[in-house]
Amino acid sequence: MGRIFGTDGVRGLANRDLTAELAVDLAVAAAHVLGERGAFADSRPTAVVARDTRVSGEFLEAAVVAGLASAGVDVHRLGVVPTPGCAFLTQHLDADMGVMISASHNPMPDNGIKFLGRGGHKLDDAIERQIEDRLEEPWDRPTGAAVGRVGDSHAGLGEYVRHLVRTSPVRLDGLRVVLDCAHGAAYEVGPEAFAALGAEVVAINAAPDGTNINEAAGSTHPEGLQAAVVAHRADAGFAFDGDADRCLAVDADGELVDGDQILAILALAAQESGTLTGGTVVVTQMSNLGFVQAMERAGIVCVRTAVGDRYVLEAMRAGSFALGGEQSGHVIMAEHATTGDGVLAAIHLAARMRATGRTLADLGTAMTRLPQVLVNVPDVDRTRSDSDPVLQGAVAAASGALAGRGRVLLRPSGTEPLVRVMVEAPTADEASRVADDLADVVRVQLAL
Structure with a gap:
């Protein structure tokens, strides 16, 4: 399976990209990876699970809870709690891990799953890659009293x-x-x-x-x-x-x-x-x-x-x-x-x-915002944005012209064939002019 974790967990269209089956597999893999890293010590592992208000969060919560419990993890189900509340309660309840089901500011049809380690900290890229590598692998399933227990933590929100x-x-x-x-x-x-x-x-x-x-x-x-x-x-x-x-x-x-x-x-x-x-x-x-x-x-x-x-x-x-x-x-x-x-x-x-x-x-008034213009240039080869000599020369020239008065930032998208041109300048007109000029160079030099 390819890379599924983004910059903030796993996100996608709920029940299409992010399915109940994937949620179960992610929960099981996360339990195994964090367990092997020593997070669970010798005691029975525990997890907190929270969600935002999306309707899809209800079935995804059930799937995550089922996956964790099937892997022998005791689950505190928090219900609707903000992401920082989930992080706080992971630490407050001394849980071995936390799971937040949310797509943050995304539209309602989307949803996401993000994992937190002990203490309520986000996982780094290396650990997320380990979770991905363990998806759908064979494993010894606990039975009888060894399966996880599930309970509702009604006091968590308070x-x-x-x-x-x-x-x-x-x-x-x-x-x-x-x-x-x-x-x-x-x-x-x-x-x-x-x-x-x-x-x-x-x-x-x-x-x-x-x-x-x-x-x-x-x-x-x-x-x-x-x-x-x-x-x-x-x-x-x-x-x-x-x-x-x-x-x-x-x-x-x-x-x-x-x-x-x-x-x-x-x-x-x-x-x-x-x-x-x-x-x-x-x-x-x-x-x-x-x-x-x-x-x-x-x-x-x-x-x-x-x-x-x-x-x-x-x-x-x-x-x-x-x-x-x-x-x-x-x-x-x-x-x-x-x-x-x-x-x-x-x-x-x-x-x-x-x-x-x-x-x-x-x-x-502690700060004065400089006019900032952001131009997205789609359908270009973002992989060459840092190496094309003509484009880099144009960026250097624009940066030099704004030295001490503003700045230029050229940033390729991490997920789309898109390059973002951001310019700050003393006036909005100057920022727009410089950004548009650089966007034109991007279109020509990085054309697919």
Whole structure:
């Protein structure tokens, strides 16, 4: 079988690409690989399994649970819980592994399966390849009392909410917030956590029916939140995605506050409190140059990684750094979480507002976003993007012209015959012109 793990687990069209049979096989293979790596020690292995609100999550959950139990793993079934909640409860319940069934911000017909190791950490590429290699292999099946037991962990959601509340340095009394739950996994957690901290909560898109997750809602569709914040005269709004591992914010005027601005606010707060380990924040290549410039002015070091929160996590763990994230709203606060946590980030943004008495718009001025233009060039040979001399010469010339004022990033897609051209410049017109010119070179030089 070929490579099936992507940058964030296994994803595909549920019941077509991601079938019940594949889910069972993945669960069995994961149990075997993690067991052989010593994760289970001498005791009976345990796992937690959670899902988002997609209707397909119900049969995939059943398949994953069946696969784990058939391999002799005891399963705590959590029900609908955000991805960071699954990670927290994997650690909190001292489980040997966690399984999250979700396709995050993808459309409802998709679904996915991601595995977590002991402590709630994502698996690295090497371990995922081992799981793939063990799919459908013959194995000795336990029988009788040796098969796994399955139970529902009804207290898990409450434990996660209490954890979120405990992380806040201040109460949120006096703040009115709108939460866009995307009809996803945060529909209970988000409002409960904010209400427990004393905030006045207006929840929108918080009525999942199995088919409406991410539908014109959440962090990929913030327009509704922007309107709701203004209509309710709220102090701020926060939008989560389907599995609530990312967050975007909206200020009182309805203006969007993206992941870079959120990171800038939290980085400066951490620097002030002395909790910004190594004076460093970890971001991806897509983070706006305005963010990097703001951090440089504050004396904060930026470590850049490839695009993907898993690469941010790897760099954070390697350097023992406390804060990292992506422009898309994945914010990782290592002191409190092992993965991106949208509700956690929202709570700490609101706490910063409450502690300083400043508005979110004012806090957002910590950085000035440079205009950023992204052009996708389809149907080209992405494998030659790093080696074509004419294209590389054009990139070098554009980079030289923008030196000190902007930047150019040429990035081949990892899964499609597509090359992405990203340009940042002092003005939107200049960014568009440079991006379009480079896209034309890509089309000519990398034509299939």
